Amino acid sequence: MKKYVRGLAIMGVLTLGVAACGSKPADNTPAAGGHTDFNACMVSDSGGFDDKSFNQTSYKGLQDAVKELGLTEKKAESKSDNDYPTNMNAMVAAKCNVIVPVGFKLADATEAAAKANPDIKFAIVDYNGFKAPIPNVKPLVFNTAQSSFLAGYLAAGTTKSGKVGTFGGAQIPTVTIFMDGFAEGVAYYNKTKTKNVQVVGWDTKTQKGLFTGDFESTAKGQQNAQNLVTQGADIIFPVAGPAGIGGLQAAKASGGKVNAIWVDTDGCVSAAEYCSVLLTSVFKGMDVAVSDAIKAAVDNKFSNEAYVGTLANNGTGLSPYHEWDSKIPAELKTEIDQLKKDLIDGKIKVESKVQP
Known part of the structure; x- marks a missing residue:
């Protein structure tokens, strides 16, 4: 288990919204009328939110939920593997209601943060290898x-x-x-x-x-x-x-x-x-899985049961052939x-x- 690095020492800074070693958590407040008091948050892996792939698709799920339900969005982009504990701490300090860590590499930081903050919900993309289920952590995995x-x-x-x-x-x-x-x-x-x-x-x-x-x-x-x-x-x-x-x-x-x-x-x-x-x-279908997990947290229907995307439930599959059709x-x-x-x-x- 990786230990949180510089966690307590920088909490005062993190509370102000700066994720040391990563990027400043974004805060996109939606229009009035929604659940603006509900903070839906995400921590990317080192690929960043504009990777044209893994993080970008997961982030779309966060954006979709924020837009549909009128939530407040916060996010921290990791620049290297060393940023994960720090950025996770930043999201905790930002009073997030649900945090979506994107990727296998964030497992240790997710486990530590979830156990230390049982009132916060976590939906981790691409990891279901915890030694025992964690009550407030929902794995989102895909076959x-x-x-x-x-x-x-x-x-x-x-x-x-x-x-x-x-x-x-x-x-x-x-x-x-x-x-x-x-x-x-x-x-x-x-x-x-x-x-x-x-x-x-x-x-x-x-x-x-x-x-x-x-x-x-x-x-x-x-x-x-x-x-x-x-x-x-x-x-x-x-x-x-x-x-x-x-x-x-x-x-x-x-x-x-x-x-x-x-x-x-x-x-x-x-x-x-x-x-x-x-x-x-x-x-x-990481966007759909992430969006659904956030909606469940908003509706108090969140569970730690793993979501498994398959061909049968359209959680994974082949995209159109486009120019090769x-x-x-x-x-x-x-x-x-x-x-x-x-x-x-x-x-x-x-x-x-x-x-x-």
Whole structure:
């Protein structure tokens, strides 16, 4: 368990609204008539709220709830992993009624803050690994192995080189779950089609692969993507937050030789400048899950029961094909639709051990 750093020493500063090492908590007060006395708050991970992916989608959920219910919004953007305890303390000091920590990496700071402040509700995105349930903490998790399975099948059915690749930001379960599902989807395609499409960048058996080591460096993402391309991959699957943008840059620079599949949110919306190279995206309905958790807190219906987004409840899935809609064979689209049904019905099972 990480200890709160400089917590008590800076509380006087934090009460004034400054999150040391991170960013100043934003305070967007809505129009009169709503629950303006209810503070809905969020702490980002180091990727920041404009990461075109994970944090950005979660933040949209906060904004949606604030707008719909007339709440007061407060947020703290983390610049590095060291900011999490400090920014969490800032939100506690800001008298938040519900705090949404975004990401696996905020687990320790969330647990410490929740146990120290039982009257505050917490809804943590992408983590459900506490040793025991915490009464005021609701995990929001997503079985992206299912949707990534569909993405892997799509990639295998689209590649011209016979090789597809993936890389992650950090080797944590919320990243490798995508990579597992993707590789299993490719394997299923090979099995049903008697093909031999190869996956580079991740091995499901050894659980070893290619990682940038962080979620911020687009340069590292571009380097990793180029590594995959050098090995022959013509479709890449970056699972690295903002660092993954480097992968899209590499794809776009290839002049049509390399394309990609995005994660967390519809890349043609969040990173529209790269839509031409995106077959689709593996989305996570974090905005809806976050918004629903905040609404439950407002309505005094909040519970610590984990929310699990699946293909069945549309908590995860594939985004539209957008500019690739006419390029992907109708037969392949039909097969993917059927695979989705079979996964929901349990006729096909994804084996990833990090599924929620």
